[in-house]
Amino acid sequence: PRGPRAGQLPDTRAAIAAARRLDGVDPDRVVLWGVSLSGGHVLTIAAHDSGIAAVVALTPLVDGLAAGLLAARHTPAASLLRSTATGVRSKVGSRIGRGANMIPLVGEPGDIAALNLDGHREGYLAIAGPTWRNEVDATIVLELGTYRPGRHAASIRCPVLVQIADFDRSAPPHSAAQAAFRARAEVRHYPCDHFDVWPGKDWFEPAVTHQIFFLTRHLADSSTPKPDTPEVSGDPVSPLPPH
Structure with a gap:
């Protein structure tokens, strides 16, 4: 995959435009859903697209510099230096026509990879x-340091759900909370790490339950009864007032 600015954001916008042209799709009821890095992307796109109906950002990465500093607390310095050096070679190589250097997206602790904490792979x-x-352009290691989608959150006008893993070692939870505040978002917290809201993990079902509740409440037509607040074991936060 290409980096967020070079390809991922334009690709996402192209996918949205294509979805709006599909038969049976209401172009005014398009919802953006993103997790991790794409959780930041959907905030950026919604801030500049007034036609988005709602946004769900699951454990979003909204501040690349903060994520890098967080990673430095859990990753050996030698591994970070090797990944950074590979990113520099990839950037130089692309500029002189040699093509990008690819690294694994996920690896074991100590590996050269974009994500290499225990449990990531x-x-x-x-x-x-x-x-x-399992590969990504190594330039992303450099690009993420200046990628801050959270700064766009205040411009979002549609309903937003931000789901935060309180012990996240990959997407800083404090940064996600700040972005959620700017977006006037509904917030849900889970006492777990980044990947523990993924399928097969303990907090996947609660996260999905909250997403369905949020979308039903905001997108159901007037004839559909509004849902009751879901009873989810261990859920520490009630929904904030709707927009």
Whole structure:
């Protein structure tokens, strides 16, 4: 995959435009859903697209610099230096026509990879499809340091749900909370790490339950009864007042 500015954001906008042209799709009821890095992308896009009906950002990465500082607390310095050096070589190589240097997206602790904390590789492989390739342009290691989608959150005008893993070692929870405040979002907290809201993990079902409740409450037509607040064991936060 390409980095967020070079390809991921334009690709997402193109997908939204294509979805709006599909038969049977109401172009005014498009919802954006993103997790981790794409959880930041959906905030950026919604801030500049007034036609988005709602946004769900699950454990969003909204401040690349804060994420890098957080990673430095859990990752050996040598591993960070090797990943940074690979990113520099990739950036230089692309500029002189040699092409990008690819690194694994996920790896074991100590590996050169974009994500290499314990549990990262297993978390991704648990949901990876048959065509998924464990690689990413190493330039992303450099680009993330200046990527701050959270700064756009105040411009969002549609309902937003931000779901935060309080012990997240990959997407800083404090940064996500700040972005949620700017977006006037509904917030849900889970006492877990980044990947513990993924399929097969303990907090997946509560996270999905809250997403369905949020979307039903905001997108159901006037003839549909509004849902009751879901009873989820261990949920420490009630929904904030709607927009």
